[in-house]
Amino acid sequence: MWYRLMTNCTRNICTAAGKRVFLGFALTTEQTKQIEAIQSQLPENVRLVPSQNLHMTLAFFGYASNETIDALINNIDAMSKPHFTVHLDCIAHWKKPKILCLKGTASDPNLLSIANDSQTIAQKLKLHQSEYHYNPHITLSRKAKEAVDGICYTALTLQPNALHLFESFAGKDGVEYPILHSWHLT
Template identity: 40%
Template sequence: MRRLFLGFAPTPAQVVQLSALQRDCQSSGQPVNQANLHMTLVFLGMVSQEQEQQLRDAVAGLPRCRFSVTLDQLVYWQGAKVLCLSGTVMDPALKQLAHCAGQLAARLGLHQSEHPFTPHITLSRKAKSLPAKVVPPSISLQPDSLHLYLSHNPGDGVRYDIIQSWPLRSG
């Protein structure tokens, strides 16, 4: 069993912006490692080998159209104790992809979130509050690939490694 999720990677320039925002918010929890910054499409949880193969086969059939999403709101989720840069789903392509990915997870008997899809990048964990007087940048994600990530701890902390990617199509 492996812990997996589908998501998108920010560009190197966006990682620089996100790292600067993390520094501005340094009093708010433990910053997420730069290499782990991502936007989750759907968290899948613990996945068996058989489910993983079915997942990999089925992702190829998802409506993987390019999209744009603006992340420009600094939010604190008290229950999860995380600080995030968040946005609103406006692009129908992202809305459709998130819906279809959730349906795929349900069909394979994988984790189902109790929350609606909210595009976000987690900046820090174990946060206690929203930092005052921090103005977040506006980051426009326009990924060209959907990634399957493996979440694991090789002994030096949690790592999110991309184990497969699928290109997003124009229009």
């Protein structure tokens, strides 16, 4: 098992016993450029997600102890991780988290299987579980108060080769998402 063991101290709260973690898929350089082209058309009053943080989330788990992270990795090792394709073709505004995102529909049975298995593992390990049906998306911006119109873009097709366990923490220059562990899709 190869993940970074370190203590994150932010806002005077130490999380030596755990990390905020999620599963997701990284973007290629070309896909990142496509997202940046969309972001360049968004209103100035939104906070853009930095290029290095762009990803498609599979499952958010919340805080997990180092022991739980070990168990999470072991469970994902045993999980089927097939290749899939997803088309992200709609810019949406989600009111509650106040985000703009490029979203699609989880219609590929392989993606649905990975998403469902991830939630089963979360339940087994008593981690955060989504209350919603899986909705593939890439967050474009935060602090978005309303939907946007007139954005010119081409649908983005993702066919990732790897699944990643990311950590989320507040770094000196904002939120950072280092990869703790990776698995090849088969």
